[in-house]
Amino acid sequence: MAQRYGEIRARSLVLAAPLSAEDQCIQSMSDASPTKWHLAHTSWFFEAMVLGPLAPGYVPFDERFSYLFNSYYEALGPRHPRPQRGLLTRPTLVQVLAYRAHVDTGVQDFMATCDEMAWRRALPLLTLGLHHEQQHQELILTDILHALSCNPTLPAYQCAAASSHKPALRVAPVTAPLHxxxxxxxxxxxxxxxxxxxxxxxxxxxxxxxxxxxxxxxxxxxxxxxxxxxxxxxxxxxxxxxxxxxxxxxxxxxxxxxxxxxxxxxxxxxxxxxxxxxxxxxxxxxxxxxxxxxxxxxxxxxxxxxxxxxxxxxxxxxxxxxxxxxxxxxxxxxxxxxxxxxxxxxxxxxxxxxxxxxxxxxxxxxxxxxxxxxxxxxxxxxxxxxxxxxxxxxxxxxxxxx
The missing domain is CATH 3.90.1580.10 (paralog of FGE (formylglycine-generating enzyme))
Known part of the structure; x- marks a missing residue:
């Protein structure tokens, strides 16, 4: 689990890497979210669902982040309005990345030291959190594509030659007859x-x-x-x-x-x-x-x-x-x-x-x-x-x- 956690969390950063701090802050419509928000929200999920309830002595990176990066969980308190996520120029991208590192350290320490009872409670939530993060990895791409499409110069997320992401559509050289x-x-x-x-x-x-x-x-x-x-x-x-x-x-x-x-x-x-x-x-x-x-x-x-x-x-x-x-x-x-x-x-x-x-x-x-x-x-x-x-x-x- 520790290895899988590290790999999936690292993948989110790879997807964000081609984007500038300015790119990662914009929100092109209320249905989409800034890349920076995705990176923070997926970290908040582990903090709110696992570390806060199950890791004794865990100290949150910033108590205010619970309000900023809760998506729609009424049981976990009030939250910043979704259509206004693009207004969050602060915390900065550097602070969000530090938040991710803080949560990652907390999760890895918890996995290494928790007792069997805590592990049984945490494992389903950790698993859900990783699948949740992967869902947001797709949203990082779809949301930034929409944002870039609103720019009159139509800039690329990343040029095809340098991209580590698969092309937007895999194509066949010839259209096969439909059967x-x-x-x-x-x-x-x-x-x-x-x-x-x-x-x-x-x-x-x-x-x-x-x-x-x-x-x-x-x-x-x-x-x-x-x-x-x-x-x-x-x-x-x-x-x-x-x-x-x-x-x-x-x-x-x-x-x-x-x-x-x-x-x-x-x-x-x-x-x-x-x-x-x-x-x-x-x-x-x-x-x-x-x-x-x-x-x-x-x-x-x-x-x-x-x-x-x-x-x-x-x-x-x-x-x-x-x-x-x-x-x-x-x-x-x-x-x-x-x-x-x-x-x-x-x-x-x-x-x-x-x-x-x-x-x-x-x-x-x-x-x-x-x-x-x-x-x-x-x-x-x-x-x-x-x-x-x-x-x-x-x-x-x-x-x-x-």
Whole structure:
């Protein structure tokens, strides 16, 4: 555990390393957070959940940080408003890094000296904290990409040649023909099978009834989505859910979030381009489309004469012969609302606020993107975002009734 703790905590610093202190302080919208805040919040999690309750004699780095870096845990006290995280020029980045080092020393000392009873209580919280940190590692990338996209010069997070991070999208040299894979029907077991770690929202394992369906063997490509655009997809209300069409009109959507139309003044070119972690590049029509909302995914599916899969269809098709791009490319919107499984019970204590209280008004995504850490792409993993969210690496897989 000590080695794993050190490796995961170090990875967060690697992801932040290409960014200046100024980069790490900005917040481009209320849904995103500054990199500096992510680094501090993940440290606060270990301090609040493990060191404070379980490590005798632990002295907090700064008592005020509990207010600044609590995210949404009501049981752990009041907190700084989320939309104002970008106003926290102080503590400085240097102080936040010192805070991380202080917490790391405390955790490592605790693991080396605690008794068996304290270890039994701490181990599930330490494990949860590391998976929580990995979730924030993906958010570091998605949030800074959005922030940099707001800069008229469209600066790269890190140039492709120097980046230690995988490219925003892995692409195939040629678009493979789309094939429809017949899914399982009848009853199927859904949810985590009990081996290894899982978040509480993946449990309990239960059975569902599946009607006959078929699922596309790969993700929708940028080239296919471009056809939707050129066919007037963003101008045809009959393709859209009511709230989706309202979002198109209110926000002026005409393409995925980071696409640049030909002759865009920010990066003039004769063809479509896309902004990513490595900066502006030519649109690869064979790459899976990304940075689309649930509304856009549903509209594309309607245009294509298909639909989005349910999360249960997606999970049962995960290892079906012929299925590709299930993980490592883009999170895949499903038609399932995010809610509790039958018999769901949140974790005890403050950790019970981790997932359960968000089970309303959001849609489930499955799979995992190129920014998703290893271990977070298991078949039962349930990501969730509001239907209008576009700044994640979110894409489209189609399904049809059989």
């Amino acid at each position: 429809w894979v017949t899914g399982r029907t009848g009853t199927a077991a859904i949810g985590h099978d009990g081996s290894g770690f899982a978040f509480d929202n993946e449990t309990p394992r239960h059975r569902v009834l599946l009607s006959p369906y078929r699922m596309a063997d790969r993700l929708v490509t940028c080239g296919e989505y471009l056809q939707f655009i050129e066919d007037g997809g963003y101008r045809r209300p009959e393709l859209w859910l009511s709230d989706g069409w309202a979002a198109v009109q209110a926000n002026g959507w005409s393409c995925p979030l980071y696409w640049l139309a030909p002759h865009d003044a920010r990066a003039p070119a004769g063809d479509w381009q896309v902004f990513g972690l490595s900066g502006v590049g030519a649109l690869d029509t064979s790459a899976p489309v990304s940075q689309v909302s649930f509304y856009e995914a549903a509209a594309f599916a309607e245009w294509a004469g298909a639909r989005l899969p349910t999360e249960f269809e997606w999970e049962t098709a995960f290892d079906a012969p012929g299925m590709t791009q299930m993980t490592g490319y883009a999170w895949q919107w499903t038609r399932s609302s995010y809610g509790p499984y039958p018999g769901f019970h949140p974790l005890a204590g403050a950790a019970g606020e981790y997932n359960g209280k968000f089970m309303v008004g959001q849609m489930v995504l499955r799979g995992g993107s190129s920014a998703t850490p290893l271990g977070h792409t298991r078949p039962s993993y349930r990501n969730f975002f509001p239907p209008g969210a576009r700044w994640q690496f979110s894409g489209i897989r189609l399904a049809r009734d059989a």
